[in-house]
Amino acid sequence: MTSITSGGGIQVKEDVYYYTDQIVNIGFIGHPNSDTWVLVDAGLPNAAPEIKSVVVDRFGRNSKPAAIILTHAHFDHVGGLYDLIQEWDVPVYAHELELPYLQGEKDYPKPDTNVEGGMLAKMSFLYPNEAIDLGASVQPLPTDQQVPFLDDWKWIHTPGHSPGHVSFYRESDGLLFSGDAVITVRQDSLHKVLLQQAEVNGPPRYFTTDWQAAWDSVRKLAELKPETIISGHGSAMNGEKLSKGLERLVNDFEKLAVPKHGKYVNKNNLH
Template identity: 30%
Template sequence: MNWEQIPLGPLQTNCYLLVDSNQSCLIVDPGEEGKKLIAHIQKRKLKPQAIVLTHAHFDHIGAIDDVRDHYQIPVYVHEKEAKWLIDPTLNGSQFFMMGPIKMRPAEHFLKGEGQVTVGNFSFEVYETPGHSPGSVSLYFKEAGLVVAGDALFQGSIGRTDLPGGNHEQLIKSIHDKLLVLPEETQVLSGHGGITTIGEEMDTNPFLNGF
């Protein structure tokens, strides 16, 4: 499996395309610029199967309706953030200057943890709350990568000052669910560059003591 990182929107939120050998793909966190994303997918001749959200903050959801309508594909989000797509207060967009963002509800809800199969793709869902109540990380064991959303960044961690954020809970999520993965596991974060579990264990100032 291959993957591509595509920063989108004013906050340069990382959208990820996870691509199998048949050119089928999962779209993770299409945050903005739907037309740009669709054009890229068409240029690459990819076949999207679904949109999966690590969480439903405004900067991760802005292109959902454009993309799912174009490809007629479903959206997956954690059940704790089921209402966030339609509520600017919950998704945080009303607190920023770009105006309220509302999407239609998701078709499917992630409940708890465990293996999930979406089209040709199978992966483990880990609940990693703290940045938001329904934040999840998507672990692709065979590919050696985890899509961590805004839980863990290169040299940093997610903010916890938006509704539902909890710093202590986030640190626990990172420690219990992410740092236990093999150190060579690539971490695909919601913003910024790619890192590894081992690099963050060794150098992340927010994780000292683990």
């Protein structure tokens, strides 16, 4: 699986860049050639060599991040993580509710192939759901919502897609790394993923296990009125397309995001 944007990167701000690894985005926060920068998520399995290549181009040879921060621990966001920390020996931060999936204690629920949707949803039985074990390399994000090494950023708990999913927000310019809480492509549709058709969407259906929490998280992010979103899947988005898309998603979440059926769907409890 890949998309037309795979292997390319976009500089959204002078100190914010993201790179697309096939169908998932990896963030880099820090000025080019800076000694202090942070990696956001770690892509698909075997992504480490690609990530290191981007690092060389952006920050210089032998550079490494001050830390790696995770939106969540699904396989397509932690794929290169083990190899990276073996070489870099840097701390990894995630929400405390994600730690069991990062310390080998608990597997995620299996993907829901019963949700209606496109080919990627039907293929989701192939996607790994097993925990990885980073041991003491991973630790919880600070309880005060500060992001390590990034004084002007805060983390926001946005569960639903996973119990400890978080998003990262910088109020000074309204920049939001939304992870998979809000994405800008219809992730269950192979056609839309391949062409990266930009539209504001809820989280990927096949891996989301708590739809009420997912809706609440979308509301929480929309209330921030972000100027720009960099999501886990899809292209960065800003302006009226983003604001109108978020408003529509909040108001019509059940229709636009929630599957009509599936083992994690109980529409009677949604509000």
